Amino acid sequence: MMAATDLRKTVQPQISLEDFLKFREYFYRRTGIFFEDSKRYFVDKRLLERMQRSGADCFRDYFMQLRIDLSGEEMQQLVNLMTVNETYFLREEYQFRCMVRSILPDIISRRQPGERIRIWSMPSSTGEEPYSIAIYLLEYWPDIEHYEVELVASDIDTAVLRQARQGVFSRRSLQYLPIDLLARYFTPCGNDYRLNAELRESVQFTRVNLHEPADTRDYRDFDLIFCRNLLIYFDDLSRRQAAETFFDALNPGGYICLGHSESMSRISSLFQVRKFPEAIVYQKPIEG
Structure with a gap:
């Protein structure tokens, strides 16, 4: 039988609606960029990517890391992921x-x-x-x-x-x-x-x-x-x-x-x- 600790490790972290709304407000205050509800899949996917890279087991832990990171490096990594850069020469x-x-x-x-x-x-x-x-x-x-x-x-x-x-x-x-x-x-x-x-x-x-x-x-x-x-x-x-x-x-x-x-x-x-x-x-x- 699989141990409880091993079982927990196989469960992928999720972003709840409450988590999404909390992050959306925080990101908006920091950048002025507001994510509509239709962007939730886009935001959740990139949040989960950063959570995995940072080693956070859940959104709450990651969000705490994000806010106490005095260097601003994690916030910058998020900004780089969350901004869309679609362009080409002589556009418009x-x-x-x-x-x-x-x-x-x-x-x-x-x-x-x-x-x-x-x-x-x-x-x-x-x-x-x-x-x-x-x-x-x-x-x-x-x-x-x-x-x-x-x-x-x-x-x-x-x-x-x-x-x-x-x-x-x-x-x-x-x-x-x-x-x-x-x-x-x-x-x-x-x-x-x-x-x-x-x-x-x-x-x-x-x-x-x-x-x-x-x-x-x-x-x-x-x-x-x-x-x-x-x-x-x-x-x-x-x-x-x-x-x-x-x-x-x-x-x-x-x-x-x-x-x-x-x-x-x-x-x-x-x-x-x-x-x-x-x-x-x-x-x-x-x-x-």
């Missing part, structure tokens, strides 16, 4: 066209040649968006020779940031990149492709939790922000807080681009709607 390209044809020409109309233009990509995921911005600027913005461009890319997920810095991408990530641009900026790397060193070094990657004021306090003086398909994971309160963070990060007259299914008008009244031929974007009012 119409906004990049808007950047070079309408947004940047408006910005430099109030600048002198040689001045700095700052662009922030948040979330950066594995780097496809910020590197797409860099390529688009080089290829399609003739005034790039007259201005200093600083491109900052941030994400809450440290694993995707490491991958982004390496600059190695699959054929799937590059499927919409024209062949001539692929040949110009990438070299084969096994079954993948690696971005050239000059472009990799042109983007500064940083870890940022948009829900944590200490993380975003120093992010200021940007002229253009890309924040696409992130706010759909937030609730109304977190969206408003994010809008205020981006408002503070922008220079007067600066712009923010959201995902095609997102609307700043339904989130905050801080920004003005700008309808350009290529896209609808949102502008911080120009003072004076």
Whole structure:
């Protein structure tokens, strides 16, 4: 007969509804990301994975470990597992066209040649968006020779940031990149492709939790922000807080681009709607 202690070891830990709700509230308070009930299977599966790796026998033990971990490493591991990073080069390209044809020409109309233009990509995921911005600027913005461009890319997920810095991408990530641009900026790397060193070094990657004021306090003086398909994971309160963070990060007259299914008008009244031929974007009012 199997001993009781051996029997207990064969029983897999489970996540109850109470556990799910408790974790959902905790994760929301820490990140601003809210998991709908429909995401429970996704959340439970990843929680059980971390419980197994940490050696916790039940959710209660794991949750206690999570809260007393002063290093924050376990929370970061959870964030890396819980965030979805689906992206590819030139995604929603119409906004990049808007950047070079309408947004940047408006910005430099109030600048002198040689001045700095700052662009922030948040979330950066594995780097496809910020590197797409860099390529688009080089290829399609003739005034790039007259201005200093600083491109900052941030994400809450440290694993995707490491991958982004390496600059190695699959054929799937590059499927919409024209062949001539692929040949110009990438070299084969096994079954993948690696971005050239000059472009990799042109983007500064940083870890940022948009829900944590200490993380975003120093992010200021940007002229253009890309924040696409992130706010759909937030609730109304977190969206408003994010809008205020981006408002503070922008220079007067600066712009923010959201995902095609997102609307700043339904989130905050801080920004003005700008309808350009290529896209609808949102502008911080120009003072004076």
